[in-house]
Amino acid sequence: MTVDLRYATGPETVETATTAQLRSRYLIENLFAPAEVRAAYTHEDRMVVAGAVPAGTTLALPPLDIVGTPGHLDRRELGVVNIGEPGEVLVDGTPHKLGALDGLYVGRGSDVAFTGDGACFYLVSAPADATHPVARFSRDTTEPVHIGDPATASARALYRYVWGGGHPSCRLQFGVTVVSDGSVWNTMPAHLHRRRTEVYLYTGLPHDARVLHILGRPGATRHLFVADRQAVIAPSWSVHAGAGTAPYAFVWAMAGENTDYGDLDPVAVADL
Numbered sequence: 308m309t310v311d312l313r314y315a316t317g318p319e320t321v322e323t324a325t326t327a328q329l330r331s332r333y334l335i336e337n338l339f340a341p342a343e344v345r346a347a348y349t350h351e352d353r354m355v356v357a358g359a360v361p362a363g364t365t366l367a368l369p370p371l372d373i374v375g376t377p378g379h380l381d382r383r384e385l386g387v388v389n390i391g392e393p394g395e396v397l398v399d400g401t402p403h404k405l406g407a408l409d410g411l412y413v414g415r416g417s418d419v420a421f422t423g424d425g426a427c428f429y430l431v432s433a434p435a436d437a438t439h440p441v442a443r444f445s446r447d448t449t450e451p452v453h454i455g456d457p458a459t460a461s462a463r464a465l466y467r468y469v470w471g472g473g474h475p476s477c478r479l480q481f482g483v484t485v486v487s488d489g490s491v492w493n494t495m496p497a498h499l500h501r502r503r504t505e506v507y508l509y510t511g512l513p514h515d516a517r518v519l520h521i522l523g524r525p526g527a528t529r530h531l532f533v534a535d536r537q538a539v540i541a542p543s544w545s546v547h548a549g550a551g552t553a554p555y556a557f558v559w560a561m562a563g564e565n566t567d568y569g570d571l572d573p574v575a576v577a578d579l
């Protein structure tokens with residue numbers, strides 16, 4: 308299986324990069340294909356992001372040569388969000404049903420497989436040094452945190468699945484944010500995470516719409532136009548925020564030194 312490999316980068320490279328260079332370093336475009344698992348590996352906090360689209364088959368989470376262990380999760384933990392129709396994730400043979408935007412945490416050491424005709428699973432794994440139990444998160448029963456304001460076109464609901472305040476993990480945090488009708492902005496005002504890497508996967512965008520995603524150091528930002536089901540890597544020195552030309556949601560996932568969701572450095576709009 309080919310893995311899309313991304314090296315770690317420094318902030319100074321962003322200001323002089325061409326658009327093509329920015330896209331090849333930070334944007335992950337083709338994670339989802341029928342009856343395949345596709346993966347990208349970033350050296351930023353050694354996160355793996357992947358797509359599994361069973362399309363009527365049963366797809367196993369494969370080992371990756373770059374990870375270097377016989378099983379993908381031998382030394383890793385996994386977050387899964389279903390961005391398609393309902394499907395099942397088999398963890399050591401036990402099925403866990405996931406509806407649209409539901410999540411699943413899988414601890415170190417498990418074998419995982421995916422089924423479901425219209426299901427489309429987004430996966431994030433990160434190194435783990437302990438084993439925590441499997442946990443399912445339903446978007447319908449997770450109490451969202453409402454942030455932003457319709458007056459600034461930034462109202463959104465944040466569904467935190469693994470975030471340090473509930474189910475335990477080693478390094479991984481993830482959840483889903485749904486931008487409210489009439490709002491366009493995510494993560495504005497923006498912030499940085501000195502102690503972790505974050506990856507956003509945009510979902511629910513019409514095919515002809517885009518999210519204008521902002522990256523880079525405050526005061527020296529660039530942008531990428533991002534389509535549905537594409538992901539963007541935000542190294543620890545980069546803001547990560549965006550405005551959509553149509554309604555959208557996104558899966559956010561982080562890995563780093565701690566699992567404290569509130570450990571972030573806010574950036575005032577005027578400092579961007």
Ligand SMILES: O=C(O)C(=O)C[C@H](O)C(=O)CO
Nearest residue numbers: 463465484493494495559571
């Ligand atoms: O819309 C938002 O704001 C977010 O969803 C923020 C992410 O959860 C995030 O950046 C976590 O650090």
